[in-house]
Amino acid sequence: MKIWLISDMHSSPLDLLYGNSLDVPEADLCVCAGDVSGSIDRTINFVFSEIAHRMPVVMTLGNHDYYGSSIQQTLDYVRQATVGTNVHVLENEEFRKDDLRIIGATLWTDYGIRAHPLGHLAIDERRAVAMEACYRVMVDFRTVQGSEGHDRGRDGLVRPQELYSRHRESRTYIENKLKEPFKGSTMVLTHHSPSPRSLDSRFRGQMSNAAFASDLSAVIKRGRPAFWVHGHVHRFCDYIQSETRLICNPLGYQRERGGWTGFRSGFVIETTPEGRE
Secondary structure (H helix, E strand, C coil): CEEEEEECCCECCCHHHHCCCCCCCCCCEEEECCCCECCHHHHHHHHHHHHHCCCCEEECCCHHHHCCCEHHHHHHHHHHHHCCCCEEECCCEEEEECCEEEEEECCCCCCCCCCCCCCCCCHHHHHHHHHHHHHHHCCHHHHCECCCCCCCCCCCECCHHHHHHHHHHHHHHHHHHHCCCCCCEEEEEECCECCHHHCCHHHCCCHHHHHCECCCHHHHHHHCCCEEECCCCCCCEEEEECCEEEEECECCCHHHCCCCCCCCCCCEEECCCCCCC
């Protein structure tokens, strides 16, 4: 099966000035790893107008796709907007087509990676420090509302604790699904990265790296998915970890296009029952 991979398209009103038309290749399926735009309305409209009339789309939402609403409200909306269509938005859900299954979630981070100056701290202290630092600098905490049933800030906005809780739910879901036998290729699709190896070297040592990746090396090694596709990191990567091929193919912001992210137009992989290209 031919799969077109893309993420981080960041459609915005600037598209009217600069354009954001995609070179859509011939493929059986588009797999999109999130951050289509900065609002769920624009995200859904963009996917239907630019891609879904050409091929089915399997996607997960990125942090930007939740802007202006809560995570739960966004998920409720997108499920209603896509029911009965060929657009499948996965949040702790699975998609199957022929000899391919895709296990998907946004997979917010666990704030536990060591890729910053305080990485030597014990895990609980390291996580607390990273949560506080990311809370101060990440735009998510000024634009995404807190969901009901979660601890919200005094301004009603999302807090790192909700994102960490959702990370744990998604990680458990992915781990359990990978234990289920499947005769074919298994792909995990997330927005956030499951490995610090994907982090952009331009931001080496920054505390905010904890909001971009978690270290799920053990999950990858035990679960052995053929592919793990992610977004969020605006840097193309394609490498093998354990027996899994990790891929990120981000278009990026308008200012980053033209080679900055390493985006490969029309990037298509072919899956086989053995899970190899």
